[in-house]
Amino acid sequence: MKQLHELAEDLYRCIRCGSCTAVCPVYSEVKREMGVARGRIRLVREHLDGNLDLSATMRNYLDLCLGCRACVVSCPPQVPTDRIVRAARAEYAVRQGQPLVRHLLLHNVLNKPERFSLALDSVKLVRSAGLNRLFPKMLEAKEDLLPELPEQTFREMLKGLKLKKGAEKVGFFLSCMDDNVFPQVIIKAINILEELGYEVVIPTDVVCCGAAHHNYGDLGNARQLARRNIRAFAGAGVEVILTDCASCGSTMQSYGELFVGEKEEGEAQDFSRGVMDLNVFLQDKLVAGSQPLGVTVTYHDPCHAVRYQNIKEEPRKVLAAVGVKLEEMAEADRCCGGGGTFNIFHYQLSMKILNRKIENVRKTGASILATSCPACRIQLAHGLKRHGQTLKVVHPVELLAEFYGKGE
Amino acid sequence: MQDRSLVSSLQTAVGRENVLTKKEDLICYSYDPTPNHHLPEAVVIPGNIDEVTQVMRLAYAAGVPVTPRGAGTNISGSSIPVQGGLVLAMHRFDRIIEIDTANLCAVVEAGVITAEFQSRVEALGLFYPPDPQALNMSTLGGNVATNAGGPRGFKYGVTRDYVLGFKMVLPDGRVLKVGGKTVKNVTGYDLTKLFVGSEGTLGVFTELTLRLIPLPESKRTMLAVFDDILAAARSVSAVIAAKIIPTTLEYMDQEAMRLIEAFAPSGLPVDSAAAVLIEVDGSERVVPFQIEQIGEVCRREGAREIRIALTEAEANQIWTARKAAFSSMARSAPTLYVEDVTVPRSKIPEMVKTISELAAKYQIKVPILGHTGDGNMHPIILTDERKPEEIGRVKQAIDEMFKAALAMGGTLSGEHGIGLDKVKYMEWELGTTGVDVMRRIKQALDPRNLMNPGKVLPTEAEE
């Protein structure tokens, strides 16, 4: 990954035209210049020019970036604001470390699968004991971000699962979120892949993809995690590594960049090239059936799919194969405000951004909201609940499974 | 800000959270798209006209300059607080107060985003034509303050033609109300025209009454390709002589097309000298005939190729290419000087020739776009603000370009305004009497010279 000073050339290309103000989800709520690419870039530029220290205020402003890349795609000179913000955060991390809560999250929770499960288990415990009602109002709302947790994680389920042999092997990356929160998505993905004749290989010694570490500039841990995931797939004998999580997908596709100039570079690049979103893999392998599901679905494009991986038509093709009626919402590719952990650290602002998304969803009249990233899914479900909406949120592959009669 | 007591009075006036004084905040309000920049001492974000009044009174009493700011998209340096003081950020004025379909007008607050307003009125079958190409981000207050215009200007005019009235807070804090919902109004001096385009130097717009017209039924788009620019200019004149007034006559020269093709390939004829994007709008029955007729006129005048869009998708494709021009230029150089010299239409070929000669003489790259209908040319100088020697050449070229435009009976600025960058040329165009009259108006309204000082008019010392 490029360091901040290496991005100076990109940074100077900002012509301050303000086009980003028209598309930035944060700006449209805060309406202040430090809440948009133009301001963030200027702050970093003043820092590189020696006019501004890496101040706490600047750090707060940079933290208000979702990394959604809406600004980048509409920026005339295509200034990579998301990269600049990440590189600046990395610089802060090196010089000042991480703020305490974030440190705990990055080092102690997200780093180890068992810790992540443990953290979620404690959520379960708190809930079952009714302790959450004792939380102050704000905290309660945040705790509410997490949906009902399943009885078993996927890792636990896997022990009782018999994976089929097949002519061709594909790898499947076990994301923390799906493992712990949405194991049914993985089960259904496996069903579909097996139905299509593939043998699914799921290494269980994988760890968090490192998206949050990447995002908050904790590059040491990001590399550590990347190495372990690369190693986990080393002996699997697969060329393609599928994922049903847009954030994991785009993060793992950038492993190559994490090791530029280092001895692992080649291996990391090979790994990154193999990573593929499940929708992309499935889109041309499906045959439309004769009995369409009689439901109306609308689709939310995760930032990490549509603007990091250029995935737009593929999930729609999957939905078309299912035979649902797709009712496009306005601004389908506008960020939901989840931003990985943005919704935890900036709850109020995140909810404002989410309100607009939910309103767009509501206007479609759909009964199902599909999306391909568990982080968006959690955020969207939270928003629907806040607004008393009853839509179900699913991954396209779940509808597909239902269609193939592989639902529960 | 040095003056702590002023800061605390401002906080009382607009609320603590709406007065920004941290260095990081000030940096974020120190720039606009030009290379100019200067830190304000505070950013004040008022929420209603009373708050603006209080801020102006406080600032005037303290002798502190005030620079109004909409979206900060002007390309003349006019929203930069060059003398420090306060930046008055107007984005909280974001309400569309009324769309009056019976009287074909609307009342809006000054901070409403242009495109948002347009889509609201278009949903009602109405039309607000002024279309500065920054309309997705610019504010209506900024548009009125700069008298912004755009491609549709040739047929529909510019912002000024749609301002029926406004509310403004004067530098001393008094509220001025001008005009109203009537199209006809000859009560006294025409203050509307005076204040439109005043670039924040005479007061702060808070509310605007804007004229609307019915939305045209349909439109058609074509691209005419030419091997020489004279033929292009002749065609434009011939189209107008044939009594057709297109909405849009957008000129692109060869260099501009090459840049577009390099960054966003869209099938433009890069071996031709120029292409003109032409659009007509109006009733569904007339428009198809007009576009054919324009095609014939252009062919007769020597167009090498005519591409008439048959479907909406084809029309979008032509527009996408034109719209990619700016981003292609932005991708090819870190600094752009977007000029907007304007000459009588008949002088366009001569102006184009002058610009290319200047580009060669000063060894700079200057692709040209332009609204050929009204002679408004956009030579865009591609450069790098970090290279002082090159910027020196750029400035010399701009000097000569303005001289040439004025000699042809043209003007310094068709739509972007004077701001900071063109102040020194004001007397070239207006003469001493012209500048003097303007200065007296300014002094009458702003005797302490605190309202966006340093813009539009040269200070006496600068002459």
Ligand SMILES: Cc1cc2nc3c(=O)[nH]c(=O)nc-3n(C[C@H](O)[C@H](O)[C@H](O)COP(=O)(O)OP(=O)(O)OC[C@H]3O[C@@H](n4cnc5c(N)ncnc54)[C@H](O)[C@@H]3O)c2cc1C
């Ligand atoms: C990519 C791009 C394309 C553009 N294309 C065009 C074009 O085609 N045609 C065109 O005319 N311009 C164009 N512009 C310039 C710019 O969009 C216009 O000048 C626009 O009107 C500025 O609006 P704003 O809200 O950004 O105002 P600002 O830039 O914030 O301010 C501009 C001036 O208006 C004053 N001002 C702002 N609000 C108020 C208020 N409420 N009361 C009093 N004074 C106020 C400011 O003090 C300043 O002097 C373009 C700019 C860009 C970046």
Ligand code: SF4
């Ligand atoms: S759109 Fe790009 S160039 Fe324009 S202000 Fe934003 S970051 Fe800068």
Ligand code: SF4
């Ligand atoms: S990445 Fe998203 S949140 Fe960050 S500045 Fe760009 S548009 Fe705004």
